[in-house]
Structures are given as structure tokens and as C-alpha cells.
Amino acid sequence: QIDSARLWGDIHETAKFGATPKGGVKRLTLGAEDKQVRDWFRAACEAAGCEVRVDALGTMFAIRPGRDMSKPPIGIGSHLDTQPTGGKYDGILGTLAALEVVRALNDAGIETDIPVCVCNWTNEEGSRYAPAMMASAAYAGDYTTDDILGRKDADGITVADALDTIGYRGADAVGKQKFSAFVELHIEQGPLLEAENKTIGVVDRGQGIIWYDGTISGFASHAGTTPMPLRKDALAAFSEVVLAVEKIARDHGPNAVGTIGEIKIDNPSRNVIPGDLAFTVDIRSSESNILDGLHSAIQAAVAEIAARRKVSIDVQQIWRKEPTVFNTTLVDAVEAATKEMGYSHRRITSGAGHDACNLAGVVPAAMIFVPCKDGISHNELEDATQTDCTAGANVLLHTVLALAGV
Amino acid sequence: QIDSARLWGDIHETAKFGATPKGGVKRLTLGAEDKQVRDWFRAACEAAGCEVRVDALGTMFAIRPGRDMSKPPIGIGSHLDTQPTGGKYDGILGTLAALEVVRALNDAGIETDIPVCVCNWTNEEGSRYAPAMMASAAYAGDYTTDDILGRKDADGITVADALDTIGYRGADAVGKQKFSAFVELHIEQGPLLEAENKTIGVVDRGQGIIWYDGTISGFASHAGTTPMPLRKDALAAFSEVVLAVEKIARDHGPNAVGTIGEIKIDNPSRNVIPGDLAFTVDIRSSESNILDGLHSAIQAAVAEIAARRKVSIDVQQIWRKEPTVFNTTLVDAVEAATKEMGYSHRRITSGAGHDACNLAGVVPAAMIFVPCKDGISHNELEDATQTDCTAGANVLLHTVLALAGV
Ligand SMILES: NC(=O)NCCC(=O)O
Ligand SMILES: NC(=O)NCCC(=O)O
Numbered sequence: 001q002i003d004s005a006r007l008w009g010d011i012h013e014t015a016k017f018g019a020t021p022k023g024g025v026k027r028l029t030l031g032a033e034d035k036q037v038r039d040w041f042r043a044a045c046e047a048a049g050c051e052v053r054v055d056a057l058g059t060m061f062a063i064r065p066g067r068d069m070s071k072p073p074i075g076i077g078s079h080l081d082t083q084p085t086g087g088k089y090d091g092i093l094g095t096l097a098a099l100e101v102v103r104a105l106n107d108a109g110i111e112t113d114i115p116v117c118v119c120n121w122t123n124e125e126g127s128r129y130a131p132a133m134m135a136s137a138a139y140a141g142d143y144t145t146d147d148i149l150g151r152k153d154a155d156g157i158t159v160a161d162a163l164d165t166i167g168y169r170g171a172d173a174v175g176k177q178k179f180s181a182f183v184e185l186h187i188e189q190g191p192l193l194e195a196e197n198k199t200i201g202v203v204d205r206g207q208g209i210i211w212y213d214g215t216i217s218g219f220a221s222h223a224g225t226t227p228m229p230l231r232k233d234a235l236a237a238f239s240e241v242v243l244a245v246e247k248i249a250r251d252h253g254p255n256a257v258g259t260i261g262e263i264k265i266d267n268p269s270r271n272v273i274p275g276d277l278a279f280t281v282d283i284r285s286s287e288s289n290i291l292d293g294l295h296s297a298i299q300a301a302v303a304e305i306a307a308r309r310k311v312s313i314d315v316q317q318i319w320r321k322e323p324t325v326f327n328t329t330l331v332d333a334v335e336a337a338t339k340e341m342g343y344s345h346r347r348i349t350s351g352a353g354h355d356a357c358n359l360a361g362v363v364p365a366a367m368i369f370v371p372c373k374d375g376i377s378h379n380e381l382e383d384a385t386q387t388d389c390t391a392g393a394n395v396l397l398h399t400v401l402a403l404a405g406v
Numbered sequence: 407q408i409d410s411a412r413l414w415g416d417i418h419e420t421a422k423f424g425a426t427p428k429g430g431v432k433r434l435t436l437g438a439e440d441k442q443v444r445d446w447f448r449a450a451c452e453a454a455g456c457e458v459r460v461d462a463l464g465t466m467f468a469i470r471p472g473r474d475m476s477k478p479p480i481g482i483g484s485h486l487d488t489q490p491t492g493g494k495y496d497g498i499l500g501t502l503a504a505l506e507v508v509r510a511l512n513d514a515g516i517e518t519d520i521p522v523c524v525c526n527w528t529n530e531e532g533s534r535y536a537p538a539m540m541a542s543a544a545y546a547g548d549y550t551t552d553d554i555l556g557r558k559d560a561d562g563i564t565v566a567d568a569l570d571t572i573g574y575r576g577a578d579a580v581g582k583q584k585f586s587a588f589v590e591l592h593i594e595q596g597p598l599l600e601a602e603n604k605t606i607g608v609v610d611r612g613q614g615i616i617w618y619d620g621t622i623s624g625f626a627s628h629a630g631t632t633p634m635p636l637r638k639d640a641l642a643a644f645s646e647v648v649l650a651v652e653k654i655a656r657d658h659g660p661n662a663v664g665t666i667g668e669i670k671i672d673n674p675s676r677n678v679i680p681g682d683l684a685f686t687v688d689i690r691s692s693e694s695n696i697l698d699g700l701h702s703a704i705q706a707a708v709a710e711i712a713a714r715r716k717v718s719i720d721v722q723q724i725w726r727k728e729p730t731v732f733n734t735t736l737v738d739a740v741e742a743a744t745k746e747m748g749y750s751h752r753r754i755t756s757g758a759g760h761d762a763c764n765l766a767g768v769v770p771a772a773m774i775f776v777p778c779k780d781g782i783s784h785n786e787l788e789d790a791t792q793t794d795c796t797a798g799a800n801v802l803l804h805t806v807l808a809l810a811g812v
Binding site (some may be wrong): 026031049083084125126127130141145152188189190191208209211220221222223224226227228229230231235236237239242243246249250254256257259260261262263265268269270271272273274275280282283284297337342351352353375376377378379 | 432480489492508531532536546580594595596597613615616625626627628629630631632633634635636639641642643645646649652655656660662663664665666667668669671672673674676677678679680681686688690757758759781782783784785794
């Protein structure tokens with residue numbers, strides 16, 4: 001069993017790096033607070049006897065040796081970056097529980113056959129740089145390292161510059177660190193486990209995701225002198241796009257969601273009709289064909305709005321992640337560990353994207369979910385109980401024991 | 407007659423202070439570029455023999471003495487600040503034409519009975535600080551100087567700090583400089599004069615304006631895991647508000663407009679359903695009772711949207727400027743000067759707010775409009791012809807001659 005108090009202490013100790021007044025965490029990837037938590041994490045992994053390696057995209061790999069060093073390690077872990085309105089658990093639980101697994105093995109004097117590698121993946125959240133799960137996508141071969149290094153945040157700072165600024169541009173090539181398998185513990189971020197009173201979600205699928213960057217060009221003009229019928233108001237057109245995306249997602253039923261999270265008017269002013277603006281779109285479903293349906297319906301709606309309002313609207317797909325089907329052998333291993341510990345559980349589909357979804361493309365991967373309060377995540381009020389977090393960490397420990405060989 | 411080439415040269419010379427790549431001007435009030443144009447203007451006024459005084463809100467008064475210094479001067483002028491996507495004429499024409507009137511009087515060796523005062527009013531545009539026509543509103547007694555000095559821009563910089571930074575917090579109390587009358591030349595910023603092929607608009611009325619600051623509080627949550635029916639999406643609610651304001655303005659007929667120019671999501675992220683946001687609303691009509699109708703309809707629509715979507719929406723009125731009726735004697739004087747010069751003309755209502763609308767509350771005031779291309783303003787493409795600008799300046803000169811007594 002893992003040390004529940006130690007895990008809980010670590011979660012609350014690291015929450016000070018980027019703590020917000022409302023009790024959450026704002027720790028954007030590769031920022032000053034991310035450096036602080038990375039330094040803490042490196043020291044803690046080294047104190048637990050691991051060698052810490054960093055790859056060219058800043059992902060951290062802390063390796064606990066096994067008897068057979070010719071076998072690639074069992075990868076465990078998640079991410080330590082957060083949303084701008086993030087909580088204390090999203091990613092953090094999975095990373096610190098992985099560290100706790102290593103400590104528990106140490107405490108019990110257990111040497112595994114296969115090494116164990118605790119991971120902290122760079123930019124899982126996708127808030128500062130797109131796409132989300134950026135480093136694990138590069139790891140899985142979806143992007144070249146150079147492509148990712150050149151991506152810019154809203155202030156024009158590249159990933160390369162941000163890595164250099166915090167000193168986390170590592171020497172290892174992306175993908176150099178191989179795994180025999182990868183298992184990620186995470187809070188559910190949705191309402192199902194809590195509603196059904198289950199402790200563990202055995203994750204067998206993950207939703208597919210498409211991200212878009214959109215722009216609208218109308219015509220900036222005077223709010224007082226431009227008659228209503230003569231306007232080409234980019235914001236009014238945008239408002240129709242928002243409501244169309246919402247309606248289209250609803251019309252596609254419970255296995256579809258659609259969200260517009262960002263909107264920025266160029267040179268906004270109270271008394272200027274918005275002329276140009278930019279926005280983002282996020283659509284998801286666990287079925288590829290529903291994603292296709294959402295995609296076509298949104299493109300058609302946007303074309304209709306643009307034509308009727310005589311503005312130009314451009315909606316560019318910048319990322320498509322197909323739905324994930326996790327490795328059945330590994331999913332069964334998680335379920336067996338859960339049963340061994342006697343926790344209530346159910347199979348579940350992940351609504352969020354995770355690094356494990358990218359890893360699943362190149363190694364056997366699986367995930368463990370624990371409930372979070374009211375299903376709330378990406379909100380400073382995100383919460384989870386010590387009991388559930390401990391249960392999740394124990395399932396992770398026992399899955400590792402089964403996979404790594406004692 | 408004024409010197410057309412000199413006026414045109416000045417308009418294009420000062421356009422370099424804040425020039426944009428698209429041929430417009432971005433010279434937000436009390437910023438570095440505003441200091442540049444103020445310094446230029448002060449030097450030009452002094453070179454024309456004026457004494458330049460600055461009041462506590464940075465408004466500049468350049469006085470050309472008259473025979474009878476016991477009489478308050480005839481005030482002429484406008485403003486040199488611009489919108490973020492501003493043009494080369496809005497405010498600038500009226501200020502530089504007023505300077506040109508003084509020079510033309512000098513060139514002709516004319517001494518007027520009553521002095522003439524060329525004005526550059528601080529923050530007419532209202533983009534950096536609300537309300538628009540800020541300094542002239544304080545001049546007219548609508549706000550105390552201290553209230554205005556404490557107002558903050560989006561970065562939290564107060565008017566007082568901004569004035570100190572550029573060295574334009576003057577010694578004179580606001581309102582100290584009295585006027586016998588005030589006349590402002592401006593581009594129309596609307597399409598009527600051009601459409602009817604008239605050179606001069608004799609402005610007899612100005613629209614009333616209400617500004618609101620709005621906020622919406624929904625609930626920030628995960629874009630991937632939050633089912634559509636459980637969302638409290640502040641941006642979707644906002645989108646309905648935008649379309650409601652647009653529809654309400656349209657439904658109130660040609661004498662009503664409504665605009666949302668700004669929207670800012672708190673801590674936006676692609677994969678977070680917007681939780682909290684802030685926005686602005688601008689509504690106008692030349693009839694007070696139509697303004698009332700717009701106001702009530704918007705409040706009702708907002709309440710309905712908030713209740714249905716289970717979000718809270720707050721729309722606070724921060725400014726109400728009643729419709730302006732300009733002084734008939736002064737309007738007649740403008741019309742007489744126009745006829746004397748032989749320019750085609752019509753009576754017209756101003757769609758935009760102007761410093762003269764505030765001045766009209768405390769001294770006899772009037773305005774002169776000239777056409778602008780396609781009625782476009784608050785856009786970098788704003789344009790006007792040298793011929794029309796010259797005509798407007800000549801009407802200003804002859805109105806001054808009639809009012810100031812030769
Ligand atoms: N787990 C998680 O919230 N990941 C962020 C990427 C996404 O799903 O939007
Ligand atoms: N003239 C002008 O554009 N003034 C700005 C204030 C307004 O919005 O009407």
C-alpha cells in the first residue's frame with residue numbers, strides 16, 4: 001500500500017506553486033511556476049533514488065532501476081502543468097502518485113524485474129501552446145520536435161525559448177526513452193463515478209478531439225453613426241457561430257460536445273463595431289463518425305452565417321486526435337489490480353484527452369480514474385478526497401507490481 | 407479664406423504621430439503618441455501668437471487675444487486623440503482647422519473684438535477611459551475633476567498618472583476657461599452628406615448615448631467532460647446578449663443603434679467552458695424616449711437569458727448623455743456663414759458624440775460637418791477630400807468672424 005498521508009502532503013505542498021486566491025492552481029506550462037514545481041519534482045525523484053532525464057521538449061523521466069535493465073521501463077505518471085483556472089489534482093495526482101509508487105517500492109524493499117519510469121509530460125493542458133498533450137504527441141510521432149519547438153504562445157514566445165528560459169530543454173531526443181507499457185492515474189473530470197458511487201474507473205476508451213482556429217473579418221466602423229442594416233459586425237457573426245456550435249453539439253446527442261473557449265477582438269473599443277476577431281473551437285466525441293458529423297455541420301453553419309452577414313469566416317482545423325481504444329490486456333491488468341484491492345469500479349470512457357491517449361498509439365497503455373467532486377475540473381474548485389486519491393494510487397502500485405514483475 | 411494647402415499639410419504631418427501600417431492613426435488619449443501631437447500642437451499655437459494654457463484634465467486652450475479681453479473667447483476646436491483603429495480626420499480636422507482659422511486671421515491682419523480660443527479636449531474617443539468626451543463632460547459639470555482623475559484604463563493606470571507621465575496635468579481648474587460660444591468642425595462620420603452630394607452639414611441635434619459595463623458569471627468547466635445539458639457557458643449566454651442587442655436596436659427603427667464593442671473572458675483557454683466574462687454595450691438615439699425603450703428592452707432580454715441559462719448577468723449603466731439640441735442662434739450663424747460661402751448644405755443630426763454636445767449644456771454651441779468617404783469612421787480607411795475639409799474650415803472662419811466681431 002502507498003503512504004496516503006505522504007501522497008496527500010505532496011499534493012498540497014506542490015499546490016503552492018501557482019496557488020490562486022480561490023484555492024486553485026494557475027501553472028501554465030513552461031512558466032515560472034512550472035519551473036518551481038519541476039525543480040521540486042526533480043529533487044523528490046532523486047531523493048527517491050531515481051535518475052532524472054529530460055528530453056528536448058522538457059518532458060521529465062525519473063527512472064527507478066529494475067533487475068533487467070535491457071527491458072524498457074513501465075512508464076507511469078502524468079503532468080504538472082495546469083489550466084489558467086486549474087485545480088490541485090488534474091495531472092498532479094497522477095504524477096505525484098507515480099512518485100509515491102516508487103517510494104512505496106523503496107519502503108517495501110521491492111526490486112522489480114522491469115525498471116519503472118515516473119513521467120512529467122510537458123504541456124498536457126494545451127492552454128499556452130496548442131495542441132494539448134503536446135509532448136506526448138511528439139513522442140508518439142504525430143509531430144516533429146522542430147515543429148513543436150517553433151510553436152508560439154499568445155505573446156509570441158516559442159516553446160524553444162520558454163524551455164530555455166526555465167532551463168528545461170533536455171539533452172535526450174524525443175522518443176529516446178522507450179516503455180514496455182504506460183499507465184496513467186487521473187481524476188475523472190466528469191460526473192459518472194461520483195454519481196454511481198464507484199471508487200475506480202477502469203478507462204477503456206478516450207474521446208476524439210478536433211481543435212480549430214477561427215477568424216472573422218467584418219468591417220470596423222462607428223457605433224454611433226453606422227445604421228444597423230449597413231453593419232458588418234464580426235462579433236454579431238461570431239455570436240451566431242457560438243450558438244451554432246452549441247446547437248450542433250446538442251443535436252448530435254450525449255456522445256458529442258462542442259466549446260468555444262477563446263475570443264479576441266482586434267483593437268477593441270466600446271464605440272467601434274468589431275471588425276476583426278479570432279476564436280477557437282473544441283469538439284469531441286468517442287466516435288470518429290460523430291466527429292465527422294460535427295465537423296461538417298459546423299463548416300456548413302459557418303458558411304451560411306458568413307454569406308448571410310456578408311462577412312468572411314475562416315475556421316481552420318489545427319488538430320485532430322482520433323478516439324483512443326486502450327490496450328485490452330493492460331485494461332484487464334488495471335481491472336485485476338482494482339479487484340485485488342476490493343475497490344468498487346466500472347469501465348469508463350475518458351472525456352478529456354490524456355498523455356496516455358497519445359502513448360496508446362505506440363505502446364500498450366491504460367488509465368485509472370478516481371472520482372472528483374461534482375465532476376468539476378478546469379476550475380479552481382476542482383476537488384477529490386484523500387480516500388479516492390489513495391485508492392487510485394494503490395491500483396497504480398498494484399498494476400505496476402503485476403506488470404514489472406517482482 | 408483659410409490656406410487649404412497649409413491645413414492639408416498639417417493634417418498629414420500630424421498623422422505620423424501614431425501612424426498605422428493600414429494608413430490610419432492609433433493615438434490613444436494620454437499615451438506617448440498623444441504627447442507627441444500635443445507638443446507639436448502647443449508649438450504651432452505659440453508660433454501663431456497664442457498663449458497656451460492647460461487645465462487639470464490636460465485640455466489645451468490656445469488663446470488669440472481680442473480687442474475686448476473682458477469678454478470670454480469664442481471657443482473652436484475638437485480633439486487630437488484617436489480610436490485604436492482611428493483615421494486621420496476624426497477630431498484632428500476640427501482642431502487643426504481651428505488653428506488654421508487663427509493663422510488666417512493673422513495673415514489677414516484681422517483683430518477681432520472677442521478673443522478666439524483653439525481647444526484640444528482630452529479623451530474625446532472614450533476608448534482608453536470611459537466616458538467618451540470625458541474632459542468636456544467635466545467642463546460642463548457632469549463629473550468632478552477628482553472623479554475623472556481616478557478613472558482607470560484596462561491596465562489600471564489612472565487618468566492622473568497618465569497625465570503626469572506625459573506632463574500634461576495643467577495648473578488651471580477645469581471650467582476656468584470660459585467661452586462666449588463654442589463651434590466645432592468635424593467629419594460627419596456617417597453617409598448622408600456624401601449620398602446627397604452636400605458639402606456642409608449644419609448640425610442642429612446630436613444623438614443621446616447610454617454606455618453599460620456588463621459581466622456574466624456562469625461556471626468554468628472542462629470542455630471535454632462536461633455534458634452539454636449541464637453547462638453554464640458564459641460565452642453562449644453572452645452570444646445571446648449580442649444578438650438580442652442587435653435585434654432590439656433593429657426593431658426600434660432607423661433612429662436607434664446598439665453595439666457591443668468589447669468582450670473579455672477571464673482566464674480564457676481553448677478547453678475550458680468560459681466561466682466569467684466582461685463586456686460593454688453602447689446604445690444611441692436622437693430621441694430620449696427611444697433610448698428609454700432600448701434600455702428597458704435590453705434589461706428584459708438580459709434577465710430572460712440569465713434565468714433560462716442559469717447564469718448571472720449584470721448590466722450596469724455607466725453613462726447616459728441626453729440627446730443634444732444645439733443653440734438655434736448659433737446654428738443659424740453657421741448656416742448663414744455656409745450660405746455666404748455658397749456651399750451646398752443640409753441640416754443634420756450627429757450620430758457620434760462630440761465635445762460640442764457637452765459644451766452645449768453650458769454655452770451656446772454649434773457644429774459644422776463635412777462629408778467623409780462612404781461614411782466610414784473609427785476605421786483606418788477613414789477618408790475626406792481636401793476640398794471638403796477646406797470648405798468646412800472656411801465656414802468655421804466665417805462663423806468666427808460673425809461671432810467675434812471685426
Ligand atoms: N486532462 C485534461 O484535462 N487534459 C487537457 C486536454 C483536454 O482534454 O482538453
Ligand atoms: N466623434 C466621435 O467619434 N466621438 C467618439 C465618441 C462617440 O462614440 O461618439
